[in-house]
Amino acid sequence: MESPAKLNMKQGLAMNQVLGIYAITNATNDLCRKQSAGFARALRAFEPWALKMFDSSSKLQSGILYGNLFEFGSFRQCLEIDETTRFGSIAGKHCTLKVYPDTRLIKKILSYRNISERRWRIISGLVQNATLDWSVCIPEACGVDDVLSHFRKLIEVLTEGLNVTVGLTEGNCYTKCDWASISGTEISIFMGFGVYALTVGVITTYDFRFPTDENNNYVVKTFSARQNTKRIFARAKGTSDLDCIHGIRVMSTCYVIIGHRFLMVMFYPVINSLHIIEVRVVSNQLQPHTGCCMMTWDQFMRESWVLYYRSTAITGGTLCVDTFFMISGTLVSLGYFTQASKGSTNWLVFYLYRYLRISVPLAIVVLWYATLMHLFGSGPLWNDMLQQVQKPCQEYWWATITHVQNYVHPFPLCMVQAWYLTCDMQYYFLSPAVLLPLDKFPMLGYANLALIYSISIAVNFYLAWINKYNGGVPITNHLFSTKFFQHYYISPHTRVSPYLIGLGLGYALHKTRDKRLKISTGMALVGWSLCFATMLASLVGCHVFFVEEHDYDRIESSLFLAVSRSSWTLGVLWMVWACVNGSGGPINYVLSLHVFRVVGRISYGMYLLHMLLQFTMSGAAKMPGYFSDFYAIFAALGDVCVMLFAGFLFTILFESPLHQTLMYALKRNGDSDVAKVKPLQRAIAKSNGWHP
Incomplete structure (x- = not known):
């Protein structure tokens, strides 16, 4: 691990603020706390993997008053992080926090867009369940409870005087391991579809080699893609009043x-x-x-x-x-x-x-x-x-x-x-x-x-x-x-x-x-x-x-x-x-x-x-x-x-x-x-x- 970069006082203060937001150094999970400390030290040293982790996290987006409420971060960049450190292998984990404003705050924001109380009754269904979604990239070892606790305290401080709540579930977090999980049943179904498609391909090849019009084979007529394509494009004999x-x-x-x-x-x-x-x-x-x-x-x-x-x-x-x-x-x-x-x-x-x-x-x-x-x-x-x-x-x-x-x-x-x-x-x-x-x-x-x-x-x-x-x-x-x-x-x-x-x-x-x-x-x-x-x-x-x-x-x-x-x-x-x-x-x-x-x-x-x-x-x-x-x-x-x-x-x-x-x-x-x-x-x- 490289030594921290030399920063002047203003740069150091800015770095401390960034780390205070994105590094979960007070986690109850020991490995999460250590890996977050490793992330903080690596970011001070401007190591590439730490910069990617920071870069993958959301910053306050523009256009919130116009309805831009979901900040995605950089999903793939976060999941591609896999670095071996003295704290073990640190992989990226992408989590999306949901900030729930109360109705009073929603109405206040909408008032900036000329939405009156009268119109609120018409469009309330679209915005009443609105959330401000904010994505963060953190070490995979950090569990949902630690992530939620850290960012809930942070957001409560930043939104003091506003009635908002913060939520996060396991389903809102994604790791590289989640990406490729497949069960035995799903493999069997996949293979079943594949075998069926292969069978249709074989029957179709046979139909091209020995046209069904000549041998009148029921199985070939039924399952051959050639025959079924002909049925799709076939013209009806005569015309119908109901065409x-x-x-x-x-x-x-x-x-x-x-x-x-x-x-x-x-x-x-x-x-x-x-x-x-x-x-x-x-x-x-x-x-x-x-x-x-x-x-x-x-x-x-x-x-x-x-x-x-x-x-x-x-x-x-x-x-x-x-x-x-x-x-x-x-x-x-x-x-x-x-x-x-x-x-x-x-x-x-x-x-x-x-x-x-x-x-x-x-x-x-x-x-x-x-x-x-x-x-x-x-x-x-x-x-x-x-x-x-x-x-x-x-x-x-x-x-x-x-x-x-x-x-x-x-x-x-x-x-x-x-x-x-x-x-x-x-x-x-x-x-x-x-x-x-x-x-x-x-x-x-x-x-x-x-x-x-x-x-x-x-x-x-x-x-x-x-x-x-x-x-x-x-x-x-x-x-x-x-x-x-x-x-x-x-x-x-x-x-x-x-x-x-x-x-x-x-x-x-x-x-x-x-x-x-x-x-x-x-x-x-x-x-x-x-x-x-x-x-x-x-x-x-x-x-x-x-x-x-x-x-x-x-x-x-x-x-x-x-x-x-x-x-x-x-x-x-x-x-x-x-x-x-x-x-x-x-x-x-x-x-x-x-x-x-x-x-x-x-x-x-x-x-x-x-x-x-x-x-x-x-x-x-x-x-x-x-x-x-x-x-x-x-x-x-x-x-x-x-x-x-x-x-x-x-x-x-x-x-x-x-x-x-x-x-x-x-x-x-x-x-x-x-x-x-x-x-x-x-x-x-x-x-x-x-x-x-």
């Missing part, structure tokens, strides 16, 4: 991916988080010596992101899920009535095929979440992310693959996006309660459908009323833990109305399957105008609930929550109905393009995998981001491109072989309908998508 559904489904899937990326950018650390919620500042005073384009920053109009109408594409974009519900209900209804018109329904096949078709690919992704996910990243946020995302799948995987988690365990959810599949599966299982009366007793069926739909709207209104929900989805990074999300947003009894509309549309399409209803040009123009107006109103209608000047109105909010999803769905209904009956024009042409059919066949894999990518990227961040529409859209388009590739691989490896196996089993049992179908039903009979 527009492929375009609607793909666009909705991309919309979901983009929306979730916006949430990740907003709710993981960014250096301008208050830009999302700060209020408008307007000044008309120009500098006297300048032209109209020369304004000071305070004289320039600024608004929070949530106050721009364009933000409703995200805050109101949850409506795209209702598009899925309507499409699913439509296809279920069409499929049922098509089969019922040819004979009795095999109810065992009706339920078992659907469950296996959806749940087996879901179970594969849940397995990855529960076991292998933690191996593919690291960082100051990583363990916190795993606690929120991986642990629920380790404990409640069964609730996800049995499709009961929205009632059994709504928080924390295993695979957040799987709530939709849970609702959709429950609707599917209960759909005969609507379909059978429509089939056997049409008049009773109409009344039954209308009654159930009316009850669903009434339940929506009642729950929104008694809980005093605001009309918009809460803007908070703790959205998934809110009562609104757990007991309203993901609840089947509040989301069923679009599915019921889809069941009704499917029945109407079945009844008019032999003829195309002529829609006059005037009616088509009126229909499309109402369609766009209704969908736009449903989308941007939530904007008013984020405006500070808008007073909360219980009836207004409850009515909006009760009917906005149905009004959006009615707009989508018109799109499908007009396209089927020849009034879609260029919209039908675009939505029916073959590329949408291709992407639609891999869209289930894209839906299952996209949040795995987004959580992994966000949790493995080593520095904060910057929130802007451009950055979020740029990242979202990257997600879509990656998901196209990942969804394709997932489909040819897992989903398509499963589908072919199920179809083969049905044929062996004589349950597969191989009769020719009319164009309207071909979208059902030939579809390889992820809706029934």
